[in-house]
Ligand SMILES: Nc1ncnc2c1ncn2[C@@H]1O[C@H](COP(=O)(O)OP(=O)(O)OP(=O)(O)O)[C@@H](O)[C@H]1O
């Protein structure tokens with residue numbers, strides 16, 4: 001029954017598929033696995049395993065500079081993700097009602113910053129903030145992070161919004177709901193999964209950012225990635241591995257949460 | 267008198283989409299009066315402007331020209347939330363995150379009615395549409411027919427003066443559609459609410475309506491009771507769209523209408539006028555050609571015999587257009603049968619031939 005045999009067309013049945021897939025996954029994850037493995041090293045080396053211990057994690061948690069940088073990072077990411085989500089929602093609500101061509105144009109404008117090399121954005125932000133007298137520090141970081149978080153927050157929100165039946169809002173209006181109540185009682189609750197995904201995505205992008213943060217952070221407003229980078233200059237110990245592993249864990253957690261939310265929607 | 271007042275009066279109503287060369291008149295100067303307490307149907311093929319008209323009455327869209335008065339009040343510029351009109355949407359548009367009870371009670375909640383009143387009305391509406399015990403389900407836990415009932419209950423709960431229904435039965439299977447027809451009709455009679463019902467299904471329209479407006483190309487082609495629309499179609503379009511009449515080009519002569527291959531057909535009109543004869547397929551008797559009398563149409567040749575269970579249909583050639591005849595199965599008339607190739611003639615029932623301007 002060759003006519004109905006879809007097995008032969010399945011990519012998984014091509015010769016060498018298993019090997020290629022294994023190599024690809026190994027290539028993606030090997031560096032991270034090594035990073036995590038050596039974070040448990042009992043010695044000071046990051047290339048020779050002496051034994052297993054928690055000591056570098058203890059060192060990380062005892063290190064007040066790391067704690068301060070981590071707090072800065074989380075605070076920054078929460079503020080930037082929240083503001084970006086609000087702005088992205090406003091943009092998505094306005095753009096979903098636009099005609100197709102105008103929407104494409106607006107979308108391009110919104111997403112263009114993603115195409116600009118980040119180093120250029122970073123330098124431009126640095127020059128801009130100093131020339132308007134804002135200087136370096138937490139305030140500048142918040143503005144810059146919010147800006148580049150918007151397109152990331154926008155994507156899941158707009159995806160959710162375009163999949164919503166526009167008749168729902170008409171129905172709410174027909175049933176005597178005024179515009180604000182239509183928004184809060186119908187649109188917003190239905191948009192919630194998109195909002196949460198968008199917020200998480202923005203949060204993680206902000207948390208992981210290095211280039212822009214390294215240009216704009218001043219004394220006292222160092223973020224975690226910037227601090228890790230400065231630790232490298234003093235010589236690499238497994239403490240760097242430990243703090244990096246913690247960041248990987250945080251990112252993985254966020255990915256898992258947003259995956260669960262995405263699955264619940266369907 | 268209050269209940270003799272017109273529910274909805276449309277005057278010179280037009281809606282044009284787009285501008286310049288791409289402008290499209292979805293509605294073209296509609297004048298229509300919908301009476302209070304009537305079951306009024308907008309019937310027409312896809313794209314004729316039914317939804318557009320409903321959206322204008324509901325306030326979801328604004329007319330390009332013309333006026334809408336609801337119970338004597340000009341509603342120009344009023345948003346949907348300020349009109350005493352509710353809608354059953356074609357896709358139902360139930361709020362997926364709310365329960366059946368919350369959906370049905372939504373309008374009353376928006377109107378700020380007390381909780382006890384909302385609960386009582388919701389219970390009454392849920393019982394009315396036969397959904398007791400499902401109050402706490404969400405829309406995705408309901409069947410198509412149940413969703414349809416929720417949409418109906420939700421639109422009826424605030425007690426609208428006019429209910430707009432946009433093809434509410436089209437998503438249901440044939441059997442359920444049949445049942446919902448009678449239920450809807452009964453509901454309309456009990457509540458006394460004016461129903462404006464949209465459909466492209468002629469059977470639905472004929473079975474349910476007090477009056478029907480047949481629409482085509484953004485215009486009302488004919489307005490009348492179901493019997494009038496079916497028995498006395500005003501033009502070719504209506505005759506063809508409702509019940510699929512045989513439409514035969516003819517010219518009025520001395521003894522009747524002359525048509526190619528059919529001889530002289532009994533029909534009246536201005537001498538020499540080009541007309542169209544409209545004859546329903548079920549109002550023709552089919553006889554062997556040998557029995558042809560003056561006034562019968564023919565002789566014609568059977569080219570196709572189509573068995574349809576309760577009906578038998580024949581396609582005949584020999585006139586300027588192919589003709590169709592439908593016979594009921596069973597009974598005396600049902601005994602007649604012919605095969606392709608047979609030579610036959612047709613005898614029209616008295617009054618079955620309508621003369622339409624071409
Ligand atoms: N927003 C719009 N922009 C442009 N043209 C439109 C728009 N809405 C409807 N039209 C056009 O107006 C005409 C009437 O549309 P309408 O939706 O009223 O048809 P309908 O009678 O409800 O058809 P159906 O039975 O398929 O629902 C159609 O030709 C349609 O293409």
Ligand SMILES: [Mg+2]
Nearest residue numbers: 316317318432
């Ligand atoms: Mg329609």
